[in-house]
Amino acid sequence: MLQTKILNRLQFITQNALAYFSYPSITTKRFIHSLGTMHLSSYIFKNALLNAHKETKNSFLKDLKKAVKSIIKEEKLNINLDDLAYFDNKALYQFTIPTKNKKDRVIYTILLQTIRLVGLLHDVGHLPFSHQVEYALKKIYNDIKLKDELTKKELKFLTIYEEITENSKEVLHEAIGKQLLIILFEYEIFDLIKENEEKDLIKLIKILSLKILQNKIYKGFDFSVLHKVIDSTVDADRLDYINRDMLASGYITGPNDHIRITKQAVLVEEKGKYHLSYFDMCLIDIEHMLEMQFNLYKKVIFNHGIAKTDAILENVVRYLSKKYFENEKETDKLSNSISMLWNFAEHKDIENRLDTISQLDENWLISLFKEEYFQIKRKEELSHEDKKYIYCFEEVLFGKRYFRSPWKNLNEFYKVLDFTTVQRYQFRESFGNITQQREKVLQEKLDNFVNKWENEDNTLFFTYQIVSFKLGIEKDFSFYDGGNLISIDEISTLRKRLKQSMLNTVPFYIYSNKKNMNEQMKEDLRKILFEVFNN
Template sequence: MKIIRDPIHGYIEIDDKILQIVSADIFQRLRYITQTGLAYLVYPGMRHTRFEHSLGVMHLAKELAKYVKINSEQYTDVSFIDDDYLNLISLAGLLHDIGHLPFSHTFENALSVAKEVYGIDVEYYGKKTHVIFGNRIIDYYLSSYLDKLSKNYDAVNFIQRVISSTPKTREENFASLIISSPLDADRGDYLLRDSYFAGVGYGNFDIERIKRSLIYVNDRLVVLKKALPVVEQFLLARMYMYETVYFHSVVGLYNAILSHAVVRLIQKGLIPNISPENYLKLNDVQILSKLEEAGKEFYNAILYRRGFKRFKRDVVGNCYEILDKKRKEINEIMKENNGLILYHDFYDVPYSDDEIFVYDDDEIKPLSSESIIVSSLKSIKKGVIGYHESAENKMKDILDILRECS
């Protein structure tokens, strides 16, 4: 067993069977894929990567599963959670982000921009893009390793269905909830980790209390009512991190700039095709090394924070809805100006009624019916407009649209 020192979880233990996956080139590649895109241009400490996040999710998934087994034994049969199963759920946590491209979600946004703004034929599947690519990577690079790691399960199919949230069995359903649900190992790690590296306290919550309060009943991962305050703390932490860090206007501006720069590189054939045989080449370093060829405006913006400006008023409320309806018109403005005028929007739903349930006196109830705080959480919608100083005199069309907001 190998032990890794982690700033969030302390010591992370890696079983020898899993160590060969961690040591594989395709997993080591995640050391060079930033977890939060260009957030480090605003929060300089946010240089952490998908590598340590994936280790954290592996650790937390196993921890949650172990505690849920202990917590649930008086309510239901969870005997399937044995050592072999815990290794599998650890692997699902480890590999849940293996399909991420350079700069993580920012590259996914670049693919969206390429397709919707510039009309380029690229593979883009919305928020599932990295999941679909991840399953290809598992098939191409890791299936021969994974086939040997479980006595009782088809490890490849189990992991792929779990990280895709398409479970077929009770065992896969449980693992899928642990890895990807509103109260899961993924969110549990990235909120704590991103908050730590951003140097803010918004993302902190009592993960140890959550571990001891989750149970598995009627094929649902539910929380004991006595732990309601810590679940509220978790959801508020998530909301605050989105509002203040992930959806920071300047973070959004620079991620939009990078998205258009990536599109330029795609247009010029300077990024390898997104195919399994090329994944080892696709990382942040490769993009940064080509950036000058995307254009000096993008190069200077991303390396030196120079040249682009943010329109000082954020697009919120009714104005957001108006610009959303004008999406085709705005896309045309961006295309005509080759990305030197930008619109980037944020959208997130902190919580919906059918996501987290509370167990109380043999009853399973929606969390929102038990918590005034949670029932008051609203979706976050915001847009950011940016422009390069050389294109300031071309802002008329987008300013005309903005005037409709008044």
């Protein structure tokens, strides 16, 4: 698995886009994060069953066995669940648990391997610069949807985007990830396996992986409980990236012992349904972990400097896409075009498609940015847009600092816009988590603000970043006291505390190449705030 092109592409995909321009040590790649997620998922799965009541563990493995047997029968796989030696793996001895019989141990081992691989592959669908390029493509999609007439290229983009995301119902990188997982299991990894029996096991693991990722219910077994290992309030994904990113940013000077949390995982059966929970004795540890996650978003990810480079990166992708859509001609080579971000799967030949996917990393995109930057720079005459995007490219490529925000926190935001004390109280706890509809209105008004002032002064350039994030605590997240599941809100004020802190966040950053805003600009921004947030 570690030798595949699909997985190794993550060696060249950063976890936090261009955050290294603000925090030089934040250079984590998604490959190493994926390995960490795989490792932690092993502990969560093992301890969840190890800590479960004996009856719960046995019935869980029995129900899993029924589902696995049905898959083997339906797919006509040559897999003998009685052959314990075949499934024995010394590298996984530290994650073994006592089981009722040998078949249960085989089922446990198969699912352990499956969950490890789901953890390893959970990020394979990320595009270069991760979420920022994904957000840019989402905005491009929304812009195209509003158009009455589409070019041939825009129509193709719309079709591809809707096919991948099932009409925008799925998150883009997760939808791409499922497609790449199928290619990996059905084609790429098969080249590395010679024995037919091993190929059948890979087919089984592929089917189980997709059922987990898609939260399927099959033969009465709900696979969503296994998805919780890598996607929930407390999961292997978060436990890994919270530690890595907070350490790299310098907000903590030593890693937290998140293995301690995995040891408190427990599988609980309640009202005929299985739940992945954690013992109530680890409440303080989990509160601390969730506070770290909150601070990661509020202090690091939405730091004014990181938010700026994220916004500019998104603008550059949208700018290049706009140029591509306006040009009727196709480039001679897909890798010479921004369209490879969505046309990467156009090859019918699977080997050619795989080669294209392997190029879809930040080395390719940075090279493309440089080519476009040099083309603009060499023009004899530069338009207002050209001048703006020379600045944008130089920020993204070389860390230049042309754009600055007049505020870095909420207090400075109020001061710059000359808010009175009464107005500060009026807007207190109004920001942080902005509804989708309100964000749409805010984006439209900020776009109008940028267009208005850039049109009035051809030496003035603006960009902005809206600040909105979630607590990341599921409404039904519960602890287990040995007898019953207890909602986190019954025994902790964490959600309330974090929500109050979240609501006292700047609603957006405005970035400009000029230091000061005039009084009319301030008035325009105050008006936007009152129209969007003053209910």
